Amino acid sequence: MTADTAPAWKTLFEQVPRTGFIPDTIWVDDPDGPGFTAVSRHTNPTAWEAAVAANAPVITQINLGETHRDSGNFPSSSSSQPSIVADMLDALDPRPGMRVLEIGTGTGWNAALLAHRVGPTGQVTTIEVDPQLASAARRALTIAGSTAEVITGDGAAGWPRNAPYDRIVATASVRETVPSEWLAQLRQGGRLVTPWGTDYGNGALLTLDLDGHGAASGRFSGNLAFMRLRSHQRSLFGWEPDDDTLATADVTTTDVRGKDLDMMLNPAKGRFAIGARLPDVALVVAWDANGPGRHVLELDDLTTRSYARLDADVTDPAPFTVRQLGPRRLWNEALDAYDWWYDKEKPGPARLGLTITGDTQTLWLDTPDTIVRTWPRTTTDRKALPA
Numbered sequence: 001m002t003a004d005t006a007p008a009w010k011t012l013f014e015q016v017p018r019t020g021f022i023p024d025t026i027w028v029d030d031p032d033g034p035g036f037t038a039v040s041r042h043t044n045p046t047a048w049e050a051a052v053a054a055n056a057p058v059i060t061q062i063n064l065g066e067t068h069r070d071s072g073n074f075p076s077s078s079s080s081q082p083s084i085v086a087d088m089l090d091a092l093d094p095r096p097g098m099r100v101l102e103i104g105t106g107t108g109w110n111a112a113l114l115a116h117r118v119g120p121t122g123q124v125t126t127i128e129v130d131p132q133l134a135s136a137a138r139r140a141l142t143i144a145g146s147t148a149e150v151i152t153g154d155g156a157a158g159w160p161r162n163a164p165y166d167r168i169v170a171t172a173s174v175r176e177t178v179p180s181e182w183l184a185q186l187r188q189g190g191r192l193v194t195p196w197g198t199d200y201g202n203g204a205l206l207t208l209d210l211d212g213h214g215a216a217s218g219r220f221s222g223n224l225a226f227m228r229l230r231s232h233q234r235s236l237f238g239w240e241p242d243d244d245t246l247a248t249a250d251v252t253t254t255d256v257r258g259k260d261l262d263m264m265l266n267p268a269k270g271r272f273a274i275g276a277r278l279p280d281v282a283l284v285v286a287w288d289a290n291g292p293g294r295h296v297l298e299l300d301d302l303t304t305r306s307y308a309r310l311d312a313d314v315t316d317p318a319p320f321t322v323r324q325l326g327p328r329r330l331w332n333e334a335l336d337a338y339d340w341w342y343d344k345e346k347p348g349p350a351r352l353g354l355t356i357t358g359d360t361q362t363l364w365l366d367t368p369d370t371i372v373r374t375w376p377r378t379t380t381d382r383k384a385l386p387a
Helices: 007-015 045-053 082-092 109-118 131-143 180-184 258-265 271-277 330-343
Strands: 025-029 036-040 058-062 075-079 099-103 123-128 149-152 165-170 186-197 203-210 216-224 250-254 282-286 294-301 306-313 320-325 352-357 360-365 371-376
Touching (some): 007 082, 007 109, 025 045, 082 165, 082 216, 258 271, 258 330, 294 330, 320 330
Parallel strands (some): 099 165, 123 149
Antiparallel strands (some): 058 075, 203 216, 250 320, 306 320, 360 371
């Protein structure tokens, strides 16, 4: 679905335009190199207005509010792509009179849309971890005449004061584990919608319904990438051995070829399902790292200090070289997951689902009886930010 094919949401977007929620300075990809360049509403209104009007995300903050860093810039807040917003609101299905909790206020636009939909008999609470962003959103909502209440705090903990909620929506992605506090604050029969992803790759939208016995179950949909909850972030490289350590790695070759890599790494193909099957495995791909068509793929598990590196020269018919360290053989695990995905007729996110019962999360394929992976709900979060 897009904003153009969802008339109800298109009308709502016209009634609550996002223009009033976008700061005067936004950030766009730097045309002269990696990183971002500022675009001002005052000095370059044409570019600013074009960016805000487009069906695309708008980066509204970099580096957690610090505009200059020695080690490079990274986006830390944005206004989501309108068609994705429409998809999420459609999945959430907020109705007049409902109590809604939003995790990740950002600009406040999504909260304004929710407040408009639930109406004067409903209630929208939105929580933002960044005080600067929360303050700006609060001002924008006040100017727009919205009744949404902005809380400054850690969204991972929810906001029990206004619970229980009929609907909870997160505009920041979780890493494998749905916070227990969210479901604890959801009314029986309520719904939770959140982006969900792994360190291996891209994410999908997870829609969970809570039954009368405290169990939540639902499916994934779409192919999307959201910024993480800050407590669910990791460094870009969880663990990378130095050259001396890498020299001690086990060295083998693999018969994987370029077409296999495309299926393993392409977000539109196997990347989501393969990543969902690999616990605690982070992936970094350096395209053309050693020249055109000579890519480097790295897998790591920070906890066990396991590491794998694949040097893939797709211009050379020779087998690719694999180096592996640590108790886990991560490349072998990735290959096993790839074979599983292929044998199961290449499932996309829509064929996968998640059930949460007590302290256990269960990933399943097609039906809850076909278990893919089970893991505890409580995990140790990597709290390092991108370096």
